[in-house]
Amino acid sequence: MKKKIILIDGSFYLYRAYYALPNLINSEGYPTGAIYGFINMFNKIIKINPNSYFLIIFDKGVSFRKKIFNKYKSTRKNMPNNLNIQINPLLKIIKAMGYSAISINNIEADDIIGTLALQAEKKDYFVYIFSLDKDIAQLVTQKIKIVNPINYSISGPKEIYYKYRVFPEFISDLLALTGDSIDNIPGVPGIGNIIGKNLINKLGNLKYIYNNLDIVNNINFRGGNNIKKKLIKYKKSVFLYHKLTKIKTNINLNLNDLNLINKPKKNCLKSLFKTYKLNKWLKNINKS
Incomplete structure (x- = not known):
């Protein structure tokens, strides 16, 4: 059993x-x-x-x-x-x-x-x-x-x-990018679920996304350069939001x-x- x-x-x-x-x-x-x-x-x-x-x-x-x-x-x-x-x-x-x-x-x-x-x-x-x-x-x-x-x-x-539309290990990264209204976490302005999911599925977690920002311009996004600018502008906030959305297991x-x-x-x-x-x-x- x-x-x-x-x-x-x-x-x-x-x-x-x-x-x-x-x-x-x-x-x-x-x-x-x-x-x-x-x-x-x-x-x-x-x-x-x-x-x-x-x-x-x-x-x-x-x-x-x-x-x-x-x-x-x-x-x-x-x-x-x-x-x-x-x-x-x-x-x-x-x-x-x-x-x-x-x-x-x-x-x-x-x-x-x-x-x-x-x-x-x-x-x-x-x-x-x-x-x-x-x-x-x-x-x-x-x-x-x-x-x-x-x-x-x-x-x-x-x-x-x-x-x-992301695997479980990326849920906290997704919520950090897109926000969570229930917990009052803002996310990055202008990055909704569709863009957030595409970023994660094409690049990976937050750390990898920020280590490869130049690739964002090459992804088939409408306004890809603008997305890159927003990610740069809100970098500090995003990683703070990630601390909020990441469940502690220790x-x-x-x-x-x-x-x-x-x-x-x-x-x-x-x-x-x-x-x-x-x-x-x-x-x-x-x-x-």
Whole structure:
């Protein structure tokens, strides 16, 4: 049987659950929509992935990216208080279910996922990352794949190339050139997806492009000389953007130190479900 490890972008699921059930409140007036929705979605993942190991990863604190580029993700709203107060109860429930929820102060979930994915691959795991973040595409290999959290479609190297028209190892270079509006990364003005993809496919990564700028004039681009000028003008910015889009895979975290197999603590779960009036899950425990 293949060794299979599931890495879940917990921050994505947290927000998805909250906005799916934003007004769900228990009888004591405590908001429980994110907790309820998260558990519901997580149980579905568990059901369709039997004989797998699971790790749930969350963002925590201010990323180093914000420190080197103040506008990074600046268009995103602060976490609603009704969501924030549900995080600690949710983490307790996940732990009581027998699973590990991982977060490191001032480290983004993507960097933890990247670090764990590569370590797992080296240990001969097949890795499936549940995330919608396009940055994650750069991690894809024959053994590391992305699962779309909405329709559960699986993307390997071929699917990533079909979607972005560059191979996974060039995703961060592409985003540095063309920008990423979700993370508020501007990219190079005037270099959109078509030009960015052509530059990468014909020349290679950013370093190679900048070492061969004269070739840009010879590529069949409309306004090739103008593109070269823009690349020169925004060189410093592009390499800054590349630092923002490149997932770190060397976080101080060891897969060997994590508990992949934990027994659920039923009494603890019952207590938590009673406290937050999650009667559906409480009934399920009593039936088991």
